[in-house]
Amino acid sequence: EAGVVQSPRYKIIEKKQPVAFWCNPISGHNTLYWYRQNLGQGPELLIRYENEEAVDDSQLPKDRFSAERLKGVDSTLKIQPAELGDSAVYLCASSSGGYTEAFFGQGTRLTVV
Amino acid sequence: AQKVTQAQTEISVVEKEDVTLDCVYETRDTTYYLFWYKQPPSGELVFLIRRNSFDEQNEISGRYSWNFQKSTSSFNFTITASQVVDSAVYFCALADNNAGNMLTFGGGTRLMVKP
Numbered sequence: 423e424a425g426v427v428q429s430p431r432y433k434i435i436e437k438k439q440p441v442a443f444w445c446n447p448i449s450g451h452n453t454l455y456w457y458r459q460n461l462g463q464g465p466e467l468l469i470r471y472e473n474e475e476a477v478d479d480s481q482l483p484k485d486r487f488s489a490e491r492l493k494g495v496d497s498t499l500k501i502q503p504a505e506l507g508d509s510a511v512y513l514c515a516s517s518s519g520g521y522t523e524a525f526f527g528q529g530t531r532l533t534v535v
Numbered sequence: 536a537q538k539v540t541q542a543q544t545e546i547s548v549v550e551k552e553d554v555t556l557d558c559v560y561e562t563r564d565t566t567y568y569l570f571w572y573k574q575p576p577s578g579e580l581v582f583l584i585r586r587n588s589f590d591e592q593n594e595i596s597g598r599y600s601w602n603f604q605k606s607t608s609s610f611n612f613t614i615t616a617s618q619v620v621d622s623a624v625y626f627c628a629l630a631d632n633n634a635g636n637m638l639t640f641g642g643g644t645r646l647m648v649k650p
Contacts, residue, residue: 425579453636464539464626464640465580478637511578521568521587521636526580 424448426527428514434533440502443530447495447516454491455524456499457513465513471497472519504534537562539629539641547647548617556612556644558627564588567631569603569610570638574624586610617648 427446435441447454452473457465468487470478473494482489486505491497501508511531515524538561548554560569571583584594586603594601598615614621624645628638 455637462642464628464642465638466640467637470637513580515580517636519636521585521630523570523582523585524638525582526572528577528579531578 426514426516426525428512428527428530430530431528432531432533434535435504437506437534438503440500441504441532442498442500443512443514443532445497445499445514445527447497447514448525451516451518451525452494453517453519453524454497455515455517456489456497457515457526459511459513459529461510468499468512501532504532506534508532509534537564537567537629537631537633537639539627539639541625541627541641541644543644544642545645545647547649550619550648550650551616553613553615554617554646554648556614556625556627556646558610558612558641560608560610560627560629562629562631562633564631564633567629570628570630571601571610571612572626572628572640574626574643576623580626583612614646617646619648619650622646622648 454471456468459465469482471491489499511529513529515526517524540559567588569586572580600613602611624643626643627641
């Protein structure tokens, strides 16, 4: 069974440029998460989807970040414009819901210069 | 509010030594779940174990074992006879009703196993 797939793996952009990350969750997983992991820290939740509905986006900086999960499967996370402080690893995860374990993708390492 | 503390930021051991990674959590809920994840250099978080708050039985899986003690709000992880391949960052995480099923992670413990 394929795991959570993310792309790209690495992205380097100049500040003020836009950037987008893509995630394909495990087939059949209705719950999808986007986490941000700063260097040397644990992941922090940005947004959680149940199917196509964002049910927890309180940690998402809405002035520059946006996310969507059309049709309740794939998801994209966008930053526009990017700032130097956005440099981090962006992790996507999915689960079958409730308190079941989440499975993570390999992440996208974003560097803003 | 929920919180997870991993006081050990970095541990270094020699291969075949046993090592315990500490995890202390805070939650107001009586129903919650605890997790351990491994993050190797490749970056992907690998699920290791999930325990619910009503099951305090210790668990053993090969060289891995977990000690859950509600009295001290701890969920410690022991690797027996460590191997170089165990080198990674290990994260403890908590999910409770207050946060839906959102995982709150600790800061992680970097384990280095030297040959």
